[in-house]
Amino acid sequence: MSATTGIIDTLSTVPLVSLQQVLDLNGPYGPGDYTLSDFRTDGAFLLPAGTYSISGVYGVLLEITRIPVQAGITFGWNDPTFPIASGDWYADRMAQVCLLRTFPITGATVITDVYNVHLVQQLFLWPALVGPAAKIGLHVNPNFECDLYFMCVL
Numbered sequence: 001m002s003a004t005t006g007i008i009d010t011l012s013t014v015p016l017v018s019l020q021q022v023l024d025l026n027g028p029y030g031p032g033d034y035t036l037s038d039f040r041t042d043g044a045f046l047l048p049a050g051t052y053s054i055s056g057v058y059g060v061l062l063e064i065t066r067i068p069v070q071a072g073i074t075f076g077w078n079d080p081t082f083p084i085a086s087g088d089w090y091a092d093r094m095a096q097v098c099l100l101r102t103f104p105i106t107g108a109t110v111i112t113d114v115y116n117v118h119l120v121q122q123l124f125l126w127p128a129l130v131g132p133a134a135k136i137g138l139h140v141n142p143n144f145e146c147d148l149y150f151m152c153v154l
Helices: 009-010
Strands: 019-023 032-036 038-041 050-053 059-066 095-101 109-118 122-123 137-142 145-153
Touching: 019 038, 059 095, 095 145, 109 122
Parallel strands: none
Antiparallel strands: 019 145, 032 137, 038 050, 059 122, 059 145, 095 109, 095 137
16 A cells, blocks of 8 residues: 655655765764764765765764663664664663754744654654754763764765
8 A cells, every 4th residue: 555645745855765874073972962063074975075064964863882781771673684773772862863943034043853862773854844954952961972974965
């Protein structure tokens, strides 16, 4: 059975197949708060080395790289052929991503979306209907560490 998709969603959403993750070389990010407006790469596929604005990306793949042994876990799907992907769910929020957008006339910056991280690897795609992200706010809980991969059309 096929699913129906509205014309606005079809025209405003970038197909997942056209996106490629690009590692942010400013990381890994340890415990604390970060306000990020750009990311850095030394070259990825067709993207030359340099610093790029977050307003040109379509989302972020957040990967937890350090987990304390005392973190509460509920075991989920795991497959040895997927070494990073895991359905294990951590009771403690490991990190949080806040999507910040700026109103064009007033210049006010507001949080439009909040993503709480409970999996080792989570993909967050920006809702396309409200325009590009201006920045992201990243909070990493104590004793955790993460890498960010920004989703780009290459």
